[in-house]
Amino acid sequence: MVVQQNKLDSQVAANAIATYLKAYLETGYFMGTVLVAREGEVLLSNGYGLANLEHNIAHTPQTKFRLGSITKQFTATAILQLQEQGLLQVDAPISTYLPNYPNGEQITVHHLLNHTAGIPSYTSFPDYPQKWRTVMSVDELIAWFSDKPLEFTPGDRHNYSNSGYAVLTKIIETVSSQSYADYLQHHIFQPLEMTNSGYDIYEKILPNRASGYTFFGDYYQNAAFLEMSIPSGAGGLYSTVEDLYKWEQSLYTDAILSEPSRNAMFAPTAVINPDADQKAYYGYGWIINTYYERDRLFHSGGINGFRTIISRYPKDQIVVIVLSNVETASSDRIANDIAAILFEKPYELPKQRHTIEVDSALYEAYAGNYELVPGVILSITTESGHIFAQLTGQERYEIFPESPTEFFWKVVEAQLTFVVDGNDKATSAILHQNGQDMTALRVDS
Incomplete structure (x- = not known):
């Protein structure tokens, strides 16, 4: 065990975190619950x-949230448990368990777990939003994508795929002879006394369930409906911060998984972006990287109306859990800034953005295309005295000035700074989002 030296006093840390979260709440971009613990001591919950905005019901640590992709670590755990029980092997081809799956002899369970199978992700399909109200069995969900060609040879590279975790869901049900929901209840939630966790079913009366919202900078709106059979084992669970803390603490023990299985789950087996300066890797349902010079294990989640993250620093025995019922919340930034408080690193308090009046003729100097990364263009356009930004593959949204060169989105918590030359023409733009700054160079004349 590595004991943190000269650590920030617990009460001082809790007060600083509370101040930060209250400031975030005032921006409108965050509502939710947060739990922060260090060395077995809960600093804040x-x-x-x-x-629920319509009934004026406040959040508590017992509020239940849809988890989105945090679900994947529970799906991965079920697979590893079944391997411990001798019912499957992660290095076996999936044709062993699903003999009719196309190309199943090329794809292993391991490929599904770390997103290296090459199966296209159904949540990226053009017709995905049209399916949001469609009830689907696991077999129907798999039939939606299984006949599509692989994007690459299995094992060649990493490409995040919710489809892979839907296939894992089917494997769990096949080899265990239980439904996915029942297997998790009997083998994970009940042993850990996670009584406020389970598979989210819309029709079921679920006490303390949060409603999901989207924030548009000036007002909230109910999030788009999503039939919860669609996320499957890729994103269909609900939980609370208190239950997730029980789960996180179990990962230091053999309560749910043996040490060899935990080591396999946290092994950095697939590099996510080989070209990135700061490398991150995917294990089995967890992302592994270094943050603030410390080893970190984390996963975030995003599903209609909700944003979530669980972020662990095992050597410091620190965990930050953020569950929000605001679809546009930056749960990653919140977790990172809370870690900055605990590690006494620089961070900024969230602030409300205010539009100022500027001469709209200034916008013409900014109009153009800016390359964020190869293949991703930030297009700036003007129309009727307004200025808009659009990223490759995304919708166009208006941005609003808070200074002559600084703008912000209302539909998402992000800002844009234009860098101008001596002729007041923009040469680059800096995107500020999730606590990171990304420079995009102008690529037109």
Whole structure:
């Protein structure tokens, strides 16, 4: 065990985190619950804002949230448990368990777990939003994507795929002879006394369930409906910060998984972006990287109306859990800034953005195309005295000035700074989002 030296006093840390979260709440971009613990001591476990705006119900640590892709670590755990039980092998081809799956002899369970199978992700399909209200069995969900060609040879590279975790769901049900929901209840949630966790079914009466919202900078709106059979084992669970803390603490023990299985889950087996300066890797349902010069294990989640993250620093025995019922919340930034507080690193308090009046003729100097990364263009356009930004593959949204060169989105918590030359023409733009700054160079004349 590595003991953190000269660590920030617990009460001082809790007060600083509470101040930060209250400031975030005031921006409108965050409501939810947060739990922060260090060395087995819960420093903070509180609710912020409302679980239901229409009935004015406040968040508490017992509020239940849809988890989105945090679900994947539970799916991975079920697979590893079944391997411990001798019912499957992660290095076996999936044709062993699903003999009719196309190309199943080329794809292993391991490929599904770390997103190296090459199966296209159904959540990226053009017709995905049209399916949001469609009830699907696991077999129907798999039939949606299984006949599509692989994007690359299995094992060649990493490409995040919700489809792979839907296939894992089917494997769990096939080899265990239980439904996915029942298997997790009997083998994970009940042993850990996670009584406020399970598979989310819309029709079921679920006490303390949060409603999901989208924030547009000036107002909230109910999030788009999503039939919860669609996320499957890629994103269909609900939980609370208190239950997730029980789960996180179990990962230091053999309560749910043996040490060899935990080591396999946290092994950095697939590099996510080989060209990135700061490398991150995918294990089995977890992302592994270094943050603030410390080893970190984390995973975030995003599903209609919700943003979530669980972020662990095992050597410091620190965990930050953020569950938000605001679809546009930056749960990653919140978790990172809370870690900055604990590690006494620089961070900025969130602030409300205010539009100022500027001469719209200034916008013409900014109009053009800016390359964020190869293949991703930030297109700036003007129309009727307004200025808009659009990223490759995304919708166009208006941005609003808070200074002559600084702008912000209302539909998402992000800002844009234009860098101008001596002739007041923009040469680059800096995107500020999730606590990171990305420079995009102008690629037109």
